[in-house]
Amino acid sequence: MTHALADMRRDYTxxxxxxxxxxxxxxxxxHQWFAEAVKTEQVPVEANAMTLATVDEDGRxxxxxxxxxxxxxAGFTFFTNYDSDKGRQLAxxxxxxxxxxxxxxxxxxxxxxxxVKVSAQESDAYFRVRPLGSRLGAWASxxxxxxxxxxxxxxxxxxxxxxxxxxxxxxxxxxxGYRLLPERIEFWQGRASRLHDRLDxxxxxxxxxxxxxxx
Numbered sequence: 001m002t003h004a005l006a007d008m009r010r011d012y013t014x015x016x017x018x019x020x021x022x023x024x025x026x027x028x029x030x031h032q033w034f035a036e037a038v039k040t041e042q043v044p045v046e047a048n049a050m051t052l053a054t055v056d057e058d059g060r061x062x063x064x065x066x067x068x069x070x071x072x073x074a075g076f077t078f079f080t081n082y083d084s085d086k087g088r089q090l091a092x093x094x095x096x097x098x099x100x101x102x103x104x105x106x107x108x109x110x111x112x113x114x115x116v117k118v119s120a121q122e123s124d125a126y127f128r129v130r131p132l133g134s135r136l137g138a139w140a141s142x143x144x145x146x147x148x149x150x151x152x153x154x155x156x157x158x159x160x161x162x163x164x165x166x167x168x169x170x171x172x173x174x175x176x177g178y179r180l181l182p183e184r185i186e187f188w189q190g191r192a193s194r195l196h197d198r199l200d201x202x203x204x205x206x207x208x209x210x211x212x213x214x215x
Contacts, residue, residue, distance in 0.1 A: 012106040012190025017197035025208045026185040026201040027073050030109060033187070034071070037102040045103065052078065053097040054089040062089060068098075069126060070118075075179040076111060077118060079126060081143035083174045090115050096180055106190035113183040123176030135169045136160050186213070 022029055037047040048068040055061050062085065070077030076098060081087060090096065098111040127135060140153070140160040147153055160169075182203065189197040196215040201208050 011192055012196070013192050014106045015189055016191060017187060017189035017199055019199070019210070019212070022187070022199050022210065024210065026182070026187070026210075029187060030071075030185065033102070033105070033107060033109065034100075037100075037105060037107070040104050041102055042104065047102065049100075051099040051101075052086065053099075054086050055093050055095070056085075056089045057092045062086070068100075070177070070179070075113070075181045077122075077177050077179045079123065079175070079177045081138070081141070081175050082117075084143040086144075090178060098180060108188040110186040110188070111180060111182050111184070113181045115178050115180050118177035118179050120171075120176065124171045126177060127171035127175070132169075136164065138175045139164075139169055139172055191215070 034047060041047050046067065049065055050068055051063050052066045053061055053063045064086065066078050066080070068076055069079055082091075094115045095113070096115045098109075100109045100111075102108070127138070130138075136157060140157040142156075184200070184202050186198060186200045191197055194215060198213040198215060199210060200213050201210050
């Protein structure tokens with residue numbers, strides 16, 4: 001097994017990332033890369049899937065895959081249960097990191113910054129456009145809590161369906177959005193011989209600065 005893992009490699013030759021191709025601020029480049037990922041990546045890869053890393057009160061890191069649901073120059077928005085593990089971690093330490101990986105394009109984007117809750121109005125607006133099953137699930141699931149088995153979860157869902165049988169489920173208080181306010185965005189483009197391109201943007205008092213990092 002060790003030998004087999006050592007032999008697993010792929011040479012990246014699809015594209016390059018030079019300073020001449022990169023704008024002075026990172027959002028335009030992210031929008032461009034994201035649009036290309038939406039067109040290029042194939043199912044089951046979701047272009048808006050990203051790894052979210054948080055840290056708990058003991059300084060231990062935690063990672064999971066989430067879906068990006070909002071993007072503008074204010075930041076990167078996702079939604080979840082505020083009482084989940086990630087919600088409690090963000091309450092204790094409101095900083096996080098995101099990583100997007102688009103294998104077909106041989107690209108990766110890393111984003112780091114402070115995290116804040118979005119407004120209740122923004123959470124309500126997104127909750128209303130979710131599929132009914134997802135809205136019911138947000139009410140039914142005690143996310144991150146220990147449950148006895150699948151049967152308990154299905155029972156909670158049945159109770160929730162009965163509760164909202166005559167009305168549309170509204171956004172629960174324990175559920176909503178977070179926005180990561182980026183302080184650093186790194187764009188990684190795979191290159192041959194592991195000599196990858198890495199352009200690193202940092203938010204300074206005067207605005208965004210850009211520098212190249214060694215691979």
